[in-house]
Amino acid sequence: MYNWYLESGKEADVVISTRVRIARNIEKYPFVSKMRNEEAQKFLEEMQEITPKIGYGLKFLKLKDIDDLTKMVLVEKHLISPEFALKNTENKAILINDEENICIMLNEEDHLRLQFFASGLDVEAVTNLATDIDNKIGNLINYAYSDKYGFLTSCPTNVGTGQRISIMVNLPALSKTGNIRKVLEIVNNFGMNIRGIYGEGSKVQANTYQISNKQTLGISETEIAKNIKLITEKIIEQERLARKLLEKNQIELEDNIYRSYGILSNCRKISNQECTQLLSDVKLGTDLGIIKELTDLKVKKISLYTKPANLQKFVGKKLDAQERDVERANIIKQIIKE
Amino acid sequence: MYNWYLESGKEADVVISTRVRIARNIEKYPFVSKMRNEEAQKFLEEMQEITPKIGYGLKFLKLKDIDDLTKMVLVEKHLISPEFALKNTENKAILINDEENICIMLNEEDHLRLQFFASGLDVEAVTNLATDIDNKIGNLINYAYSDKYGFLTSCPTNVGTGQRISIMVNLPALSKTGNIRKVLEIVNNFGMNIRGIYGEGSKVQANTYQISNKQTLGISETEIAKNIKLITEKIIEQERLARKLLEKNQIELEDNIYRSYGILSNCRKISNQECTQLLSDVKLGTDLGIIKELTDLKVKKISLYTKPANLQKFVGKKLDAQERDVERANIIKQIIKE
Numbered sequence: 062m063y064n065w066y067l068e069s070g071k072e073a074d075v076v077i078s079t080r081v082r083i084a085r086n087i088e089k090y091p092f093v094s095k096m097r098n099e100e101a102q103k104f105l106e107e108m109q110e111i112t113p114k115i116g117y118g119l120k121f122l123k124l125k126d127i128d129d130l131t132k133m134v135l136v137e138k139h140l141i142s143p144e145f146a147l148k149n150t151e152n153k154a155i156l157i158n159d160e161e162n163i164c165i166m167l168n169e170e171d172h173l174r175l176q177f178f179a180s181g182l183d184v185e186a187v188t189n190l191a192t193d194i195d196n197k198i199g200n201l202i203n204y205a206y207s208d209k210y211g212f213l214t215s216c217p218t219n220v221g222t223g224q225r226i227s228i229m230v231n232l233p234a235l236s237k238t239g240n241i242r243k244v245l246e247i248v249n250n251f252g253m254n255i256r257g258i259y260g261e262g263s264k265v266q267a268n269t270y271q272i273s274n275k276q277t278l279g280i281s282e283t284e285i286a287k288n289i290k291l292i293t294e295k296i297i298e299q300e301r302l303a304r305k306l307l308e309k310n311q312i313e314l315e316d317n318i319y320r321s322y323g324i325l326s327n328c329r330k331i332s333n334q335e336c337t338q339l340l341s342d343v344k345l346g347t348d349l350g351i352i353k354e355l356t357d358l359k360v361k362k363i364s365l366y367t368k369p370a371n372l373q374k375f376v377g378k379k380l381d382a383q384e385r386d387v388e389r390a391n392i393i394k395q396i397i398k399e
Numbered sequence: 400m401y402n403w404y405l406e407s408g409k410e411a412d413v414v415i416s417t418r419v420r421i422a423r424n425i426e427k428y429p430f431v432s433k434m435r436n437e438e439a440q441k442f443l444e445e446m447q448e449i450t451p452k453i454g455y456g457l458k459f460l461k462l463k464d465i466d467d468l469t470k471m472v473l474v475e476k477h478l479i480s481p482e483f484a485l486k487n488t489e490n491k492a493i494l495i496n497d498e499e500n501i502c503i504m505l506n507e508e509d510h511l512r513l514q515f516f517a518s519g520l521d522v523e524a525v526t527n528l529a530t531d532i533d534n535k536i537g538n539l540i541n542y543a544y545s546d547k548y549g550f551l552t553s554c555p556t557n558v559g560t561g562q563r564i565s566i567m568v569n570l571p572a573l574s575k576t577g578n579i580r581k582v583l584e585i586v587n588n589f590g591m592n593i594r595g596i597y598g599e600g601s602k603v604q605a606n607t608y609q610i611s612n613k614q615t616l617g618i619s620e621t622e623i624a625k626n627i628k629l630i631t632e633k634i635i636e637q638e639r640l641a642r643k644l645l646e647k648n649q650i651e652l653e654d655n656i657y658r659s660y661g662i663l664s665n666c667r668k669i670s671n672q673e674c675t676q677l678l679s680d681v682k683l684g685t686d687l688g689i690i691k692e693l694t695d696l697k698v699k700k701i702s703l704y705t706k707p708a709n710l711q712k713f714v715g716k717k718l719d720a721q722e723r724d725v726e727r728a729n730i731i732k733q734i735i736k737e
Contacts, residue, residue, distance in 0.1 A: 312667055316728075319666060322665055323664060323665030323666065324658050324662060326661060327657040327664075328654055328657060329650055329653040329654035390654075
């Protein structure tokens with residue numbers, strides 16, 4: 062059994078992951094930005110106490126008890142935000158399970174940021190899980206709620222459902238055929254956000270985009286889920302059409318993909334940025350059945366264990382940037398050979 | 400047994416081949432540019448008659464009886480010149496043996512252009528062979544000779560010995576370290592020519608240079624041979640020093656070499672120009688013992704059978720440029736797997 066991010070989900074040729082995030086605050090405390098230390102600590106104690114009652118194998122972990130490398134590993138897995146990991150860690154904690162498909166940040170922008178993940182496209186399963194855990198916690202501790210506005214949040218953009226669904230997609234063919242701009246425009250007109258994913262050094266990760274709902278107020282959770290599923294299915298359709306177009310020039314496509322594979326599998330050092338770019342081509346190759354040398358699992362493993370912190374966790378030692386580039390090339394070869 | 404160009408000669412890490420070319424003309428005929436058709440044909444008949452007497456398994460072949468593809472194969476092997484292969488082929492012929500280390504062009508710029516080849520650096524063996532065959536032919540037919548100037552040739556630059564020794568060398572490290580300019584300068588000051596080798600489309604072939612003597616008048620064959628051997632040995636020394644320098648940054652070097660190998664062995668189409676460039680890096684890798692996946696023979700085979708005409712000869716059919724690029728990638732993979 063692998064963690065969710067190493068598993069192959071539905072529509073895995075295009076969709077990397079489905080995430081549901083719910084922002085919640087506790088009635089009796091001021092928002093995090095106004096909270097005194099004692100209040101923040103008090104809240105953490107309460108949460109620690111109710112953790113076993115929530116179930117799902119959730120464990121309570123204070124952020125100050127997690128070493129820096131492990132925190133960055135969680136950031137790279139998109140389980141916690143970079144700001145949460147790095148600033149004022151004294152008053153922060155997470156609830157997380159072994160599968161890592163549930164991760165609740167405490168005292169981030171809101172008192173609770175509940176996050177639920179699945180590999181591939183699985184809006185229904187993830188929202189069902191989200192609703193269940195959200196209800197459980199809501200029964201154990203009083204959420205800040207207004208009959209007029211719905212759930213109250215630190216930032217007005219989240220007021221209402223407090224729910225944001227994000228679908229991470231891989232759109233190499235739409236990028237290559239140049240149709241990506243048109244798609245980005247359409248998604249925006251549907252009241253959704255679509256944006257590039259930032260990797261190390263604030264450079265956009267190759268061909269990876271995140272679709273999420275803009276609206277949280279005046280719309281139900283069910284509607285949000287329905288809309289985002291609909292728009293994602295449209296994007297999947299467009300990406301697959303673009304791939305069909307690319308396949309018309311089979312030699313060109315295979316050449317592109319195999320050159321990337323050739324560099325990836327033979328280099329002796331490689332940056333995270335270049336690795337991500339090449340891996341995007343290679344993933345297109347496995348998705349289209351062109352590359353036989355790699356499986357989906359291996360692509361996912363390479364993608365995860367070549368990220369700076371996960372790489373160091375994988376080899377079990379601290380490495381500087383140059384050492385990481387060399388070790389990254391080793392890990393790629395090792396995973397391919399497995 | 401392979402032809403000389405597939406064998407590994409002395410100093411093969413730097414020296415590709417040794418060639419001796421001797422220009423000779425026949426006393427009783429005007430120079431080729433002034434020759435009438437009947438005279439040219441008469442000369443060919445005489446040469447055909449004496450061919451068996453020269454020995455060495457030489458065969459007389461009229462150029463008009465050789466198909467265009469085979470002619471281009473000979474050009475790519477540097478056995479005949481492009482001008483000789485393409486223009487006024489009616490009055491031309493070659494004497495060639497199966498090993499292809501002897502090739503005599505008839506009615507090129509001079510009546511006879513005797514050429515002798517060996518893999519690697521082997522000036523003595525090649526000049527000995529050249530002298531022997533030159534003497535044999537000189538005893539069978541009267542060469543144009545002046546007591547004052549020596550052998551008379553169509554172009555004044557060849558008058559005297561009529562002999563030019565050319566050493567083809569591979570200088571990737573001097574190119575990479577940027578010291579190649581200094582070396583070119585020194586060679587020129589020694590009264591030698593050094594120039595890039597032109598491949599398809601008049602682009603210089605990556606890191607490959609040809610060293611040859613400028614002077615043919617007022618100098619003996621022995622002196623020419625001594626000087627060119629000396630300067631070549633100096634260049635070999637410099638190239639090896641440059642390689643030692645590159646080896647100090649082992650990871651950088653290995654990364655360069657293996658990225659080239661990765662593309663070469665995985666691409667699905669590749670131009671002759673790019674192939675030559677990548678192969679130069681890969682050859683440096685086999686020479687330094689870095690690349691284990693390839694042998695010298697395989698590098699030589701790839702180098703030969705990826706050239707446009709040899710490639711078509713290899714697969715046994717005519718191909719346009721795009722088809723060649725695809726077939727080139729196939730051949731490379733095929734030779735690597737052998």
